[in-house]
Amino acid sequence: MPTNPSPRNPYQPTPMRVLRAYYESTDRSLKTLELSFENHADSQAFFKKFNPGQFCQLSVFGKGESPLGVASAAWEGDFVRFTIQRMGSVTKALHDLKPGDPLGMRGPLGNGFPLADWKGKNLVIIGGGCAFSTLYALTKHVQHPQNRPDFGQLVVIYGARSSGLCMYKHDIQSWYQRDDMEVHQAIDVPEETWDHHVGYVPDVVKQIAPSPDNAVAIVCGPPIMTKFTLPALVSLGFPPETIFTSLEKRMKCGIGKCGRCNIGSKYICKDGPVFSLAELNALPADI
Amino acid sequence: MKYILPKHELNALLERWSAEYAVLAPQKAGAYSEFLPFTAPSELCLEEPHNTRYPPKALFFPQSEAILKYKQNLGQLESIEAVPQKRVIFGIRPCDAKAVTLLDTVFAEGDNQDPFWLARRAETLLIGLGCNEPGATCFCTSTESGPFHTDGLDALLTDLGGEYLIELLSERAVGLFGGLTPANPTQQESVQNLQQAAEQALPKAFELDGLKDKLDRVFDQDVWAQLSESCLGCGICTFLCPTCFCFDLVDEAQRDTRVRNWDTCMFRVYSLEASAHNPRPTRKERTRQRLMHKYSYWWEHAGKLGCTGCGRCVRYCPVGLDIRAMLRKASAYESEALHAN
Numbered sequence: 018m019p020t021n022p023s024p025r026n027p028y029q030p031t032p033m034r035v036l037r038a039y040y041e042s043t044d045r046s047l048k049t050l051e052l053s054f055e056n057h058a059d060s061q062a063f064f065k066k067f068n069p070g071q072f073c074q075l076s077v078f079g080k081g082e083s084p085l086g087v088a089s090a091a092w093e094g095d096f097v098r099f100t101i102q103r104m105g106s107v108t109k110a111l112h113d114l115k116p117g118d119p120l121g122m123r124g125p126l127g128n129g130f131p132l133a134d135w136k137g138k139n140l141v142i143i144g145g146g147c148a149f150s151t152l153y154a155l156t157k158h159v160q161h162p163q164n165r166p167d168f169g170q171l172v173v174i175y176g177a178r179s180s181g182l183c184m185y186k187h188d189i190q191s192w193y194q195r196d197d198m199e200v201h202q203a204i205d206v207p208e209e210t211w212d213h214h215v216g217y218v219p220d221v222v223k224q225i226a227p228s229p230d231n232a233v234a235i236v237c238g239p240p241i242m243t244k245f246t247l248p249a250l251v252s253l254g255f256p257p258e259t260i261f262t263s264l265e266k267r268m269k270c271g272i273g274k275c276g277r278c279n280i281g282s283k284y285i286c287k288d289g290p291v292f293s294l295a296e297l298n299a300l301p302a303d304i
Numbered sequence: 305m306k307y308i309l310p311k312h313e314l315n316a317l318l319e320r321w322s323a324e325y326a327v328l329a330p331q332k333a334g335a336y337s338e339f340l341p342f343t344a345p346s347e348l349c350l351e352e353p354h355n356t357r358y359p360p361k362a363l364f365f366p367q368s369e370a371i372l373k374y375k376q377n378l379g380q381l382e383s384i385e386a387v388p389q390k391r392v393i394f395g396i397r398p399c400d401a402k403a404v405t406l407l408d409t410v411f412a413e414g415d416n417q418d419p420f421w422l423a424r425r426a427e428t429l430l431i432g433l434g435c436n437e438p439g440a441t442c443f444c445t446s447t448e449s450g451p452f453h454t455d456g457l458d459a460l461l462t463d464l465g466g467e468y469l470i471e472l473l474s475e476r477a478v479g480l481f482g483g484l485t486p487a488n489p490t491q492q493e494s495v496q497n498l499q500q501a502a503e504q505a506l507p508k509a510f511e512l513d514g515l516k517d518k519l520d521r522v523f524d525q526d527v528w529a530q531l532s533e534s535c536l537g538c539g540i541c542t543f544l545c546p547t548c549f550c551f552d553l554v555d556e557a558q559r560d561t562r563v564r565n566w567d568t569c570m571f572r573v574y575s576l577e578a579s580a581h582n583p584r585p586t587r588k589e590r591t592r593q594r595l596m597h598k599y600s601y602w603w604e605h606a607g608k609l610g611c612t613g614c615g616r617c618v619r620y621c622p623v624g625l626d627i628r629a630m631l632r633k634a635s636a637y638e639s640e641a642l643h644a645n
Contacts, residue, residue: 024416024417024419024422025419026371026372026383026384026386026419027416027417027418027419028371028372028553028562028564029372029381029383030372030381032380032381078374078375078376078555078560078562079374079376079555079557079560080555080557081553081554081555082553104578104579105578108578121374121381239579240581265577266575266577266583267574267575267576267577267578269551269552269553269567270551270553272415272416273414273416274410274411274416274418274549274551275550275551275552275553275567276549276550276551276567276569276597277550277567277574277575279593279597279601281596281600281601281604282600282601282602282603282604282605301520301523301524301596302523302524303583303584303589303593304583
């Protein structure tokens with residue numbers, strides 16, 4: 018018989034406000050929102066828990082909630098960044114928000130990347146499409162001078178369908194000047210002004226052939242990319258325990274109650290969204 | 305300690321409780337019975353050989369419930385407080401009481417406990433009524449429950465014809481009943497015989513031992529297509545199920561309210577993603593999810609079976625799908641097809 022006195026309502030969002038809003042892609046399908054906290058205490062509580070790879074439920078009141086990966090690192094400032102692909106009514110409403118507009122946020126939710134386990138490892142970060150957003154947060158986290166010594170080599174492979182869909186362009190362009198990391202960008206089909214890789218991410222990964230020695234690989238992308246990238250890494254010699262991916266499913270509560278996002282007995286919202294390939298292999302094929 | 309309550313004194317007892325508690329009991333509701341605020345003894349449905357159609361989980365986890373108020377344009381939020389209410393739920397069957405304890409593992413344990421569930425649980429007493437003659441759709445003895453099991457109950461009543469024998473199971477129940485005559489040895493013995501007879505009257509619906517492993521092994525097999533062939537996807541098995549807890553969160557824009565509604569894994573849109581990808585595109589995957597959740601996944605996340613054998617999904621399925629037969633078939637498929645070579 019539970020006797021716990023009334024806990025906080027876990028479905029109650031934190032009040033937030035749009036700080037900055039800008040399109041990320043030339044076709045305007047991707048928009049980045051940077052949100053500030055209305056209350057300082059909420060900000061402190063958020064950053065106490067926050068880890069790259071986690072997500073939040075963003076609320077547009079009257080429309081509903083949508084789960085979105087956090088695209089910023091804690092050191093970047095007192096705000097939380099999301100890059101949102103316009104898909105349905107909530108994401109459309111999020112795209113319509115302007116600086117100063119109020120909205121709600123619940124989170125951070127989920128486990129995030131197991132950074133403590135990755136200490137001293139080389140990181141191979143592989144992203145495709147807008148799923149790169151949480152990997153951007155991870156890369157930003159690792160790049161901070163205080164965090165950088167915790168990790169070995171840093172390789173980022175990021176693919177998009179076209180150059181117009183490439184996110185965080187200016188920042189990623191500046192990564193080529195850094196001597197502490199390697200950047201590879203790819204688009205699916207050739208474009209006149211594109212002087213990076215051309216091809217699908219799994220093929221680019223095979224071509225670059227990152228070393229599995231003392232390394233972990235983190236893969237986030239559309240299901241089709243993930244499906245072919247995971248075996249490519251295995252054939253490069255990455256053991257399943259060193260390959261990580263972040264899963265998505267339709268979600269509502271985000272806290273393991275509403276039952277929606279299960280794969281077998283695991284809930285993506287609560288036990289994930291980050292799983293190793295070894296963990297995924299032990300789960301039923303229900304994704 | 306066991307006590308005796310003559311049936312003609314029940315009304316006075318329920319009325320006495322009503323002064324302090326909201327008393328809910330199975331009462332007539334159209335063609336069925338449902339847990340409703342106690343009105344009159346003539347409305348009680350305690351003699352039915354089966355449980356209510358509408359599951360009493362709704363008394364703790366309503367079908368539709370406001371969880372947040374907001375002001376759309378201002379972005380202002382107003383939390384909805386969960387207010388505990390002193391209640392007695394009288395006449396709940398052991399399968400349904402056990403189901404409430406199973407739902408505790410979802411809403412009342414671990415991180416992010418649900419305040420709405422907790423508030424309703426905290427000051428509610430569950431007074432059970434055992435099943436002398438379990439119905440044809442009942443299979444509690446196959447699911448680690450039974451017609452006189454006491455999980456989740458504060459007291460259990462056994463119908464002895466002219467009186468009830470009452471087993472008090474919690475301190476709170478002692479205060480609730482108080483001043484009863486102890487049962488004599490003859491009465492105690494007849495209850496024991498009656499309870500045994502009821503247990504034995506229920507045939508074994510399927511072999512629970514090893515069932516989880518068998519289901520896990522047939523996860524990607526065709527048997528699910530066979531089992532779901534006649535399913536209409538109406539979802540009534542899950543809405544009436546006392547352990548199904550899936551819900552949806554929806555903004556009711558005209559009322560500036562965020563609402564939690566029961567949902568069902570038997571619907572296509574339940575798992576449909578924004579990209580149009582659906583991990584459970586047909587009734588085959590959805591039927592598999594319903595059965596595997598109760599008979600496999602629940603073991604893993606709570607160490608318990610997620611079904612209490614109440615039989616509602618069997619009784620009310622519009623095409624007569626029977627979870628007992630489905631489990632037997634899946635089990636037989638595993639034994640025959642997978643071990644054929």
